Amino acid sequence: MTETVKKAILVFQTDFTFKEGAVASMYGVVKSVDRDLEIITATHEIPQFDTWSASFRLNQYIKFWPEGTVFVSVVDPGVGTHRKASVALTESGYYIVTPDNGSLTHILSTEGIVAIREIDEAVNRLKGMGTEQTSIFHGRDLFSYCGAKLASGKITFEEVGPEYPVETIVTHHIRKPGMSGKKVTGIFEIQDPNFGNVWTNIPLSMFTEAGFKYEDFLNVKIYNKNELVFSEKVLFHKSFGFVEKGEPIIYTNEHMNIGLAVSMGSFSDTYKVGYGNDWKVEVTK
Amino acid sequence: MTETVKKAILVFQTDFTFKEGAVASMYGVVKSVDRDLEIITATHEIPQFDTWSASFRLNQYIKFWPEGTVFVSVVDPGVGTHRKASVALTESGYYIVTPDNGSLTHILSTEGIVAIREIDEAVNRLKGMGTEQTSIFHGRDLFSYCGAKLASGKITFEEVGPEYPVETIVTHHIRKPGMSGKKVTGIFEIQDPNFGNVWTNIPLSMFTEAGFKYEDFLNVKIYNKNELVFSEKVLFHKSFGFVEKGEPIIYTNEHMNIGLAVSMGSFSDTYKVGYGNDWKVEVTK
Amino acid sequence: MTETVKKAILVFQTDFTFKEGAVASMYGVVKSVDRDLEIITATHEIPQFDTWSASFRLNQYIKFWPEGTVFVSVVDPGVGTHRKASVALTESGYYIVTPDNGSLTHILSTEGIVAIREIDEAVNRLKGMGTEQTSIFHGRDLFSYCGAKLASGKITFEEVGPEYPVETIVTHHIRKPGMSGKKVTGIFEIQDPNFGNVWTNIPLSMFTEAGFKYEDFLNVKIYNKNELVFSEKVLFHKSFGFVEKGEPIIYTNEHMNIGLAVSMGSFSDTYKVGYGNDWKVEVTK
Numbered sequence: 001m002t003e004t005v006k007k008a009i010l011v012f013q014t015d016f017t018f019k020e021g022a023v024a025s026m027y028g029v030v031k032s033v034d035r036d037l038e039i040i041t042a043t044h045e046i047p048q049f050d051t052w053s054a055s056f057r058l059n060q061y062i063k064f065w066p067e068g069t070v071f072v073s074v075v076d077p078g079v080g081t082h083r084k085a086s087v088a089l090t091e092s093g094y095y096i097v098t099p100d101n102g103s104l105t106h107i108l109s110t111e112g113i114v115a116i117r118e119i120d121e122a123v124n125r126l127k128g129m130g131t132e133q134t135s136i137f138h139g140r141d142l143f144s145y146c147g148a149k150l151a152s153g154k155i156t157f158e159e160v161g162p163e164y165p166v167e168t169i170v171t172h173h174i175r176k177p178g179m180s181g182k183k184v185t186g187i188f189e190i191q192d193p194n195f196g197n198v199w200t201n202i203p204l205s206m207f208t209e210a211g212f213k214y215e216d217f218l219n220v221k222i223y224n225k226n227e228l229v230f231s232e233k234v235l236f237h238k239s240f241g242f243v244e245k246g247e248p249i250i251y252t253n254e255h256m257n258i259g260l261a262v263s264m265g266s267f268s269d270t271y272k273v274g275y276g277n278d279w280k281v282e283v284t285k
Numbered sequence: 286m287t288e289t290v291k292k293a294i295l296v297f298q299t300d301f302t303f304k305e306g307a308v309a310s311m312y313g314v315v316k317s318v319d320r321d322l323e324i325i326t327a328t329h330e331i332p333q334f335d336t337w338s339a340s341f342r343l344n345q346y347i348k349f350w351p352e353g354t355v356f357v358s359v360v361d362p363g364v365g366t367h368r369k370a371s372v373a374l375t376e377s378g379y380y381i382v383t384p385d386n387g388s389l390t391h392i393l394s395t396e397g398i399v400a401i402r403e404i405d406e407a408v409n410r411l412k413g414m415g416t417e418q419t420s421i422f423h424g425r426d427l428f429s430y431c432g433a434k435l436a437s438g439k440i441t442f443e444e445v446g447p448e449y450p451v452e453t454i455v456t457h458h459i460r461k462p463g464m465s466g467k468k469v470t471g472i473f474e475i476q477d478p479n480f481g482n483v484w485t486n487i488p489l490s491m492f493t494e495a496g497f498k499y500e501d502f503l504n505v506k507i508y509n510k511n512e513l514v515f516s517e518k519v520l521f522h523k524s525f526g527f528v529e530k531g532e533p534i535i536y537t538n539e540h541m542n543i544g545l546a547v548s549m550g551s552f553s554d555t556y557k558v559g560y561g562n563d564w565k566v567e568v569t570k
Numbered sequence: 571m572t573e574t575v576k577k578a579i580l581v582f583q584t585d586f587t588f589k590e591g592a593v594a595s596m597y598g599v600v601k602s603v604d605r606d607l608e609i610i611t612a613t614h615e616i617p618q619f620d621t622w623s624a625s626f627r628l629n630q631y632i633k634f635w636p637e638g639t640v641f642v643s644v645v646d647p648g649v650g651t652h653r654k655a656s657v658a659l660t661e662s663g664y665y666i667v668t669p670d671n672g673s674l675t676h677i678l679s680t681e682g683i684v685a686i687r688e689i690d691e692a693v694n695r696l697k698g699m700g701t702e703q704t705s706i707f708h709g710r711d712l713f714s715y716c717g718a719k720l721a722s723g724k725i726t727f728e729e730v731g732p733e734y735p736v737e738t739i740v741t742h743h744i745r746k747p748g749m750s751g752k753k754v755t756g757i758f759e760i761q762d763p764n765f766g767n768v769w770t771n772i773p774l775s776m777f778t779e780a781g782f783k784y785e786d787f788l789n790v791k792i793y794n795k796n797e798l799v800f801s802e803k804v805l806f807h808k809s810f811g812f813v814e815k816g817e818p819i820i821y822t823n824e825h826m827n828i829g830l831a832v833s834m835g836s837f838s839d840t841y842k843v844g845y846g847n848d849w850k851v852e853v854t855k
Contacts, residue, residue, distance in 0.1 A: 006605055009601060009605075015479075019328070019479045020328070020342065020475075021328070021341075021342045021346040024296065024327035024328060024342075025346040025349050025539070027325055027327075028347075028349030028350040028351075029349050031351055031354075032349060032351050035291055035294075040594075040601075041326075042591070042594035042597075043588045043589070043590070043591070044588065048479075049549055057591045060591030060594075060595065061591040061598055062598075064599050064710070066601055066605060069601075077525070078526050079524055079525070130541060131541065133541060134537050135524045136524050136525065136536060136537070136539060192589075194586060194587040194589045195618065238650050238705040239651060240647070240649070241649070241650065252705070252706070253704065253707075254701065254706060254707035256700060256703060256704060300764075301764060303613045303615050304615045304762075305627065305762050305763060305764060306627045308613070309581065309583070309627075309631035310631040312612075313631055313636075314634050316579060316610075316635060316636055316639075320576055320579075326611075333764075334834055362811070362834055364811070365810070416826065418826060419823065419824050419826060420822070421808075421824060422823075425824065426824075
């Protein structure tokens, strides 16, 4: 940071899209709390209600941001019910304002969370705008408002609300990658909904340990539950352009994990694969 | 505002999408007028040519913004013809730069408009860029340019152009909600194109007056013109999570009006309903 | 610019969409280089791998921006292969950070490029984030990082890397428009994927020279390769509203070139036309 007094940036991710006025309402609330706050759109296109994706995406980009940045993540299928509305502080010094509904799964294991607090609606909910009687837009009335107050320094982290144990944070169960002999296994943890690449949770380091090198042709088997849906020898190389257009390739993604792609095409469409614990991947030489 | 000399924020809504270079051209014009102006995207995904939606959306989020904010709204099917290009000043101190084509309908009745002026093209149209001979992109050449000059203080509201009577502002006719005995009626005024919720124009206060309370099962009838297309008992509750996934619910939306949703699904897709004066809703206990 | 020391704006265009975390990663890198840098989204919806469109779009909006603006354009099907990663300086004083893969085609002939340098990965690639071993996201590791350093003044243009001859810049071949007698010919150079208008590369000046005037009905023939796919008399007028809804019109677009549209409809969908050198247009009176 160039000045120590600089206010934190607010970075937003939701599943709201820009198709209606929800985003503009949230950003207006921020600017009404403090004109000087800078708002950045990470994405408003998380798949609807998909807290697994919300968790993955946040983890994908968080470490590239300056310390102190406040992330507001609102994928909130349980809005207005008993899930907690919270602010987490990571070991690396980021704040995450989010429903505690699985959206913190990845961050908990990668960045680490040092403390989490439940937002006290009595003091940190938007007031005087006639929205007190609605329970379905905490993105505006609670998360944006509280996030803006925190980013602007109007409240401290302690003033968010009561702390509760990090151990009770709601998480998704995600299968771990593994090695047995020279066989590496994992799951498709996410897909790229734009280019159609699919990303395993297998780190490059596990490939290195197994002795897999760029220019190797590797045996890739993909299972949906226990059904084999793909079994091919695939070139492992450093970028898409090393195979012909339309050919599959196995590569190191931007996250230092192993991904599968079709050169100038979509792996997920071509081979009809999804993501989650049911999608297992096995790689041998 | 933290400083009195702070320049107004420019908030944009259009039906241009980000699929081509129109938005980038408009934002460039703003930055060329004044580097210090802050630009916020409200949405560029208003349904094409839909001035009813433009009017509704603006009204949905306007009150959450600081006084003095300049809104540039460009849904402009009549660009280059005889519709007026205007700037309206609301009672609450917002400026709206827009074609006068129905886009001000809601604002006129909710915020109130104290004065409206037609943009004088002779002084407030972009010059020297070789675009004088085109008549199809007032979003760039007229609305963004004039809005930026106004927000930066280079022109006053009076210098926009000649004032004309507020009474002549073009508006859409929108049916009013009503009550007869314990029957509440209204229309679907808009839908949420993302989650598929549909919003009536019936205020929560009318439900309260009719004695409808959360946890009541209410009889909901929906008519398209005069044809009955939906007739079910639906739970009235405060959020989606109070019914099972896939079940309909009647709830209080973020606007303090009554909405219909399907929990983790789309009401508009499931029941094939649209919005506008032809979509009538009747609710009884 | 209001202050001479003001840092350059960074304007982004890519084919990444906002569907995943790539944009948020790039913007985080920028903010980590320099908190004060202003980031503007031009578009992240360039058609995938379409360097022709990338080139066209950049040219569509560049001239509306202040001198010194840094444009980061990443449509990069050859990422991680031997295409050059470069920064171009235009005659008008803009910087363009881009793979040298055809994305500079239009700028070269309209704005002019005075010098181009290949980014030196040894000094201008993101370091210390554990991403050194991936080769597929130069948008983040190279283009955003180098663009941010340039915009913030941390490096000069000379420090980007070694200069190479402007004459070797990779370009698309684009047919030129022409006149013979009173017949004007060109191609559809691009379409508007939102409204469905199609834009020829024929300048208005050529129509003027041919004696074509607003209110004329002109004979328009469209060929796909050599097959005639459209042949109609079409009204030439200044905006869409001068024909009935659903009718075609020939008009002057925002770029001072000739376009074809359907009033409140889509010309490209209605008449099934595309763009590129294979799409020829002939106009006579």
